[in-house]
Amino acid sequence: MSTIDHKATRKAIVDQAAQFIADPAGWPAAMAARALRLRMGHPPYSPTNHTLIVAQLMARFVGSGMDTETAFHAAIRAAAEEVAPRHIWVKRGYTVTAGAGLSVWSKPIPLWIDPSTGQKCTKDTPGAIQRRVFRLEQTYRAADVTNNETGETGETAFSAPELPAGEAREIFQRLADWITGQGWTVERTGRDMPEGGYTAHGTRQIVVHGGLAGWAAVETLTHEIAHALLHGADDERPYAGEHRGDMEAEAEAVAFGLLTAYDQGDLARGSARYVAEWTRNPERVATAYERSCHVLDAVAAVAAGAEGVEVARSAKAEKAATKATNKELAAALREAGLEPKGEAWARAKAGEPVEQIAADLADAA
Numbered sequence: 418m419s420t421i422d423h424k425a426t427r428k429a430i431v432d433q434a435a436q437f438i439a440d441p442a443g444w445p446a447a448m449a450a451r452a453l454r455l456r457m458g459h460p461p462y463s464p465t466n467h468t469l470i471v472a473q474l475m476a477r478f479v480g481s482g483m484d485t486e487t488a489f490h491a492a493i494r495a496a497a498e499e500v501a502p503r504h505i506w507v508k509r510g511y512t513v514t515a516g517a518g519l520s521v522w523s524k525p526i527p528l529w530i531d532p533s534t535g536q537k538c539t540k541d542t543p544g545a546i547q548r549r550v551f552r553l554e555q556t557y558r559a560a561d562v563t564n565n566e567t568g569e570t571g572e573t574a575f576s577a578p579e580l581p582a583g584e585a586r587e588i589f590q591r592l593a594d595w596i597t598g599q600g601w602t603v604e605r606t607g608r609d610m611p612e613g614g615y616t617a618h619g620t621r622q623i624v625v626h627g628g629l630a631g632w633a634a635v636e637t638l639t640h641e642i643a644h645a646l647l648h649g650a651d652d653e654r655p656y657a658g659e660h661r662g663d664m665e666a667e668a669e670a671v672a673f674g675l676l677t678a679y680d681q682g683d684l685a686r687g688s689a690r691y692v693a694e695w696t697r698n699p700e701r702v703a704t705a706y707e708r709s710c711h712v713l714d715a716v717a718a719v720a721a722g723a724e725g726v727e728v729a730r731s732a733k734a735e736k737a738a739t740k741a742t743n744k745e746l747a748a749a750l751r752e753a754g755l756e757p758k759g760e761a762w763a764r765a766k767a768g769e770p771v772e773q774i775a776a777d778l779a780d781a782a
Contacts, residue, residue, distance in 0.1 A: 421674055421717050427706045430673050433689035435699040445683050447691040448613055448640070448669070449633030453626050455609045456575060459501035462556075466521040470556070471496045473519050490602075493620045499559040499575040499608050511562040511571055518555030525549040577605035577627025584679075585631040588720045589638055595719045595726065596623065596642050603638065605629075613637045618649035632681045636672045636688065639716055643668035646712050646728055662695040666705035669695075674706075674713040675720060750774075 437444050462470065471492045478488035503513055529545040531538040538545050559571030580586040593603040605627045614625040614637040623641045625634060647667055654660040673688035692702050715728040746765045747757035753775040755761040764774045 420721065421678060421710070421713055423706075423710050426674050426677055426713075427703060427710075429677060429685075430670060430689050430692065430706055431699050431703045433686060434693035434696070434702045437690045437693045438697060438699070441690075444690045445687040447694055448672075448687055449629065449636060449684055453609075453613065453628040455577075455607055455626070455628045458499045458575065458608045459505055462500070462521060467496060469521055470500060470519050490620050490622075493617075494602070494604065494622065495558060495560075497606065497608070497624070499571060500556050502554060502556050506557060506562045506571065509571075510565050512565055513557050513561060514563045515561040518557050518561075520553045521556050522551045523554045525551060575607045577607040578630075580605075580634060581630055583631070585635050588679075589635050591719050591722065592635070592638055592642060592716065596645060601645055605634070614641045616641045616644040616648075618645070621645075632676065632679070632684055636676060636681075636684055639672040639675050640668045642716065643671035643709060643712050646715075647709055663701060663705055663708075665695040666692040666702055667709040670702070670706040670709045671713045671716055674710070675716055678717055679720075746771075 461467070471489075474492035474495050475485075475488045478491050479485060483491060500519070503518070506513065526549065527540075528548045528550050529538050529540045529542065530536070530548055531542050532544050532546055540547070559575045562571040563569070564571070564574065580589060597603055601621045601623055603623045603625070605625045607627045609628075610624075610626060612626065613629060613633075614623065616623050623638070623645060625637050625641065629637055644664070648654075648656065648664050652664075654664065656664060669688050669691045673685050673692070676682075676685040676688060692705060693699075696702055696705065711730055712728055715726050718726045743766075746762075749771045750757045750761055750765055753771050755771075755775055755778065757765070761774055761778060765771060
């Protein structure tokens with residue numbers, strides 16, 4: 418049985434969201450993860466270079482004996498660590514001590530060609546045509562360099578600091594162990610990133626900003642666990658547009674519930690602000706809570722130390738999902754010039770395309 422008073426918790430998040438929408442002044446920051454700073458790393462590589470890094474790391478890991486799937490996941494995680502060119506590491510006081518670098522394309526280098534000769538020339542040459550060329554450069558992981566003074570690897574320097582001892586750290590570890598047991602990985606990164614955390618369904622990764630400590634870390638991990646369990650390939654909604662707002666509200670509703678259960682009022686108010694900023698509508702906040710409350714039940718049980726916890730889809734969540742779907746169908750029918758009732762409603766509920774229904778009923782008329 419759930420230890421969460423859902424009626425009171427839902428009312429609290431809806432009321433607080435409504436209060437923020439009506440008067441935004443004086444509210445705590447939306448989630449505790451904003452404006453974090455850790456050790457500043459090398460700027461992220463372009464998507465093309467990131468792909469090159471992953472491919473090379475994967476080849477290395479396969480060569481070391483990993484199977485293809487394990488090597489891919491390991492490469493994705495390793496590529497997310499601090500990676501920088503040799504001259505950057507040297508400037509920081511490190512020496513490359515392990516293996517070969519990873520090849521990446523340089524920034525574009527301007528080059529001018531004389532069209533009459535096809536040879537390089539200066540930019541002032543009459544008729545000179547500008548071209549852009551690239552060259553291969555080497556970059557190195559933090560694990561491949563050593564500090565000249567301490568002898569520690571860069572991996573140590575760029576790791577997340579340990580969470581402070583206390584109840585929040587214990588709960589963070591329980592939640593991390595629980596979701597890891599379901600095939601996910603949880604990492605607190607020491608590399609600066611704009612988000613407080615993120616969930617990657619393709620590689621089943623959860624990453625939490627290493628600058629978060631205490632209940633702020635628990636909040637973000639809970640939010641990402643909710644994303645992992647509620648969204649992804651099984652969710653028909655795209656993670657974009659208005660749907661993303663609902664998904665963010667659903668994930669943060671779980672965090673709000675857990676924070677409220679442990680009397681973390683200020684952080685919970687930040688959570689309410691977060692869902693309000695994404696939805697701008699108290700009714701949508703209530704629906705988001707209903708759609709996610711079964712995950713909150715499971716997370717609360719794990720936080721309390723229960724063993725063998727499984728997520729059970731609740732009747733409330735099913736009802737909320739149906740209500741949201743019906744609302745979307747009704748809106749689509751009205752946009753097509755049909756009222757959501759009678760034959761039009763029945764056919765839409767049966768899964769027929771709204772365009773076809775509108776065409777058929779127009780012909781019949």
